[in-house]
Amino acid sequence: MPGLRREEVALLAGVSSDYYIRLEQGRENSPSPQVLDAVAQALKLDAEATDHLNRLCLTASQRPRDWGETGPSRQLLQLMEGWEHTPAFVVGPALDIMAGNSLATALHSGFDRFDNLARMVFVDPAGREFYQEWERAAHSCVAEIRAAYGHDPDSARIAEVVAELSAQSKEFAGIWQRHDVKGKSQEGKHLKHPQVGDLYIKFAAFTVNGAPHQQLVVYQAEPAGPTAAAFETLRALATQSKQARAAVPVADLAVNEQ
Template sequence: MSGGTPLGEFLRARREALKPQDVGLPDSGRRRTPGLRREEVAMLAGVSADYYMRLEQGRENSPSPQVLDAVAQALKLDGEATGHLRRLARTPLRRTAPSDNGQVSPQLLQLMDSWPHTPAFVVGPALDVLAANATAMALHDCFQRFDNLARMVFLDPAGRGFYQDWERAAQSCVAEIRAAFGHDPESPRISKVVETLSSRSSEFAELWSRHDVKSKTAEVKNLKHPQVGDLEITFSAFTVNGAPHQQLVVYQAEPASRTAAAFAVLRSMRQEPAAVGHEAP
């Protein structure tokens, strides 16, 4: 995806995203490059400028946990970004896990199909949709394909209308792929999705260059379906036991709400098996 090391690219992006005043340093005026200087990060982390430069250039392969914590504090990283930093620092010393083959267990397919009024689907590390129940498929039927969430957000014309806060959805997609990349930087599928989307969407490319990291957890989303209108859902994501590279995503509505009634309508619109395929973006 670029010529640098994943660790060096991450450190550089996070350094360039900070201003001197963000870390309590005086603003000495206009700078030739954005963000903090390497020397400033080194000083804040309590390491030599040469050592920090080696980290960014990929010439230091075994930083201690104490050094990583000091660098994370200097760069104002949150807990998730700090975990991402540690994984990237370990990358040269470990073999990556086997790539996901996209197979979803029959038991999980049966479980999703048993939720008639709750959209549920399974995604892989690159946000490929590996399986979905009928309600989830009906919910996303305004898209050309229900195949990859990032492609749907950035390349499908329906995305900007479906996601009422499109910018938030776009940022989340990129940050989630970046988090997955930290677990498996050598994943050919993640690389392919990132390269394709970067070449076809300048917005994706800009967000990817920021190195923001955020895994799927739980939050409220506001959607707009062309047939049933505005929807307010709470989504939760769960790691699948036996397939940690997969996540089960569940959309829920408040009982007796307008969104709950809309889910019932969507379910009646479409009856299909849970398994779906995905295509490359």
């Protein structure tokens, strides 16, 4: 906690300085729930940060199952694709895009790749223009990955993404060192698409039943508002593009590929 020395935190938590240092360095294997609660109170952690602390102190046998690369179910994919007027996509613990419907893909068409939200925010040049509140988006992404790390500190994919982004972005590396924790929830966003302009959306994130490593993210526009109209324009453009590709004769495709 800023402003407090280790000795002061230990005193407030009612533990010895040596014990607190071992706990901080991950050398204390099985701290009691009472000790962790006392440390959380001393550090003035909020509910999410307290939960994160408790999960980090779980033994390997107590940690949740590693879900690996399990993808979204066919039913979930069909559900999302049926939402023609609503962007929806599924993210994994490291903010990898596991699937997205047509409108979500069109919404993010200005990016080089629609593959990982954190990479899109920190590395893709389109990120700073698309996310009009870039600082907020950046801190949110890192805090979400940090929260996922608390759920599964042995995740190879989370470690890989953190290492890659830390090497490619000083901003990511700096924010990661803050240890902020925040899962996806519900809030507003101000986005700007290169074709349809400003978008003001609300989004909600839902844990997928039977696949707790997946979150379904849904973007909502105010009914009959400018953003809803922009979504319709994007949908029409995406449909036209899809139809144009389908109309190209196979022979022409073969010529173009040569």
